Amino acid sequence: MKKSIFLYSLVLILISGAVVASNYGDDVYDSNLIAPIKKSKKDPHENYNKMMDVIMSPRCINCHPNDHVPKQADDGHPHYFGIARGENNHGFQAINCATCHQNTNNDYSGVPGAPEWSLAPAEMFWEGLSRKEIAESMMDPVRNGGRTAEETMHHLTEHELVLWAWQPGIKADGTPREIPPVPLDEYKKAVKAWIANGAVIPEN
Numbered sequence: 001m002k003k004s005i006f007l008y009s010l011v012l013i014l015i016s017g018a019v020v021a022s023n024y025g026d027d028v029y030d031s032n033l034i035a036p037i038k039k040s041k042k043d044p045h046e047n048y049n050k051m052m053d054v055i056m057s058p059r060c061i062n063c064h065p066n067d068h069v070p071k072q073a074d075d076g077h078p079h080y081f082g083i084a085r086g087e088n089n090h091g092f093q094a095i096n097c098a099t100c101h102q103n104t105n106n107d108y109s110g111v112p113g114a115p116e117w118s119l120a121p122a123e124m125f126w127e128g129l130s131r132k133e134i135a136e137s138m139m140d141p142v143r144n145g146g147r148t149a150e151e152t153m154h155h156l157t158e159h160e161l162v163l164w165a166w167q168p169g170i171k172a173d174g175t176p177r178e179i180p181p182v183p184l185d186e187y188k189k190a191v192k193a194w195i196a197n198g199a200v201i202p203e204n
């Protein structure tokens with residue numbers, strides 16, 4: 001009998017030891033709470049990563065191709081009807097982008113639209129580049145249209161072709177286009193904070 005009580009208490013002591021031990025480590029205690037709160041492991045490049053998650057989305061890359069052909073949909077297939085950049089990124093005369101793409105989405109025909117719909121100039125190509133390479137290109141005045149960091153910030157947070165990505169309309173097959181993976185407000189805040197903190201591009 002004595003022996004079993006001894007064993008029983010030993011087991012209890014071991015269990016409580018394990019419980020206490022498991023509460024150490026990364027957890028933080030709030031004196032008002034019994035349960036520990038998990039300390040969030042903060043990403044030092046959180047703003048950069050939010051911004052790049054948006055930029056890598058097909059809604060952006062489709063218009064920043066590495067050839068002269070705009071891309072379509074989430075798989076980035078070449079634009080139907082043999083559409084290409086033409087002389088000034090607005091398509092060839094007979095089939096100008098604006099022949100089909102109006103100032104707003106046409107949800108009946110499935111043609112997306114926004115003011116100044118055209119292909120990003122060749123030097124602003126992003127398709128096929130890594131996050132880091134895109135960020136570098138975007139901040140390089142030789143390739144970004146001579147923009148300062150401040151001007152790039154305005155383009156990224158205010159330009160109508162950028163904002164279109166969060167209201168991309170309905171596809172020709174009647175289903176909605178995917179929007180970028182970060183909500184617009186959160187993305188804008190991240191871009192502004194990233195630029196304000198020196199636009200640091202991490203190694204990977």
Ligand code: HEC
Nearest residue numbers: 055059060063117118119120124138144145155161162165
């Ligand atoms: C309909 C086509 C289209 C879409 C969609 C589009 N862009 Fe662009 N983008 C352009 C064009 C055209 C320019 C050149 C405008 C200029 O230089 O004034 C450009 C230029 C830029 C620039 C400035 C150049 C540089 O390299 O820094 C940035 C930044 C940019 N786009 C970001 C984006 C982001 C982010 C998205 C998605 C949220 C996006 N774009 C979606 C057509 C598009």
Ligand code: HEC
Nearest residue numbers: 059062070072073084090091095096097100118119171172
């Ligand atoms: C003959 C009509 C027509 C012309 C001209 C045209 N487009 Fe399109 N475009 C469409 C249609 C229709 C879709 C939608 C396809 C779908 O969603 O299935 C589309 C989709 C797109 C998309 C895909 C958007 C996305 O993220 O999925 C881009 C980018 C695009 N067009 C760019 C251009 C550019 C740039 C030009 C001029 C160089 C142009 N288009 C000329 C009809 C046209």
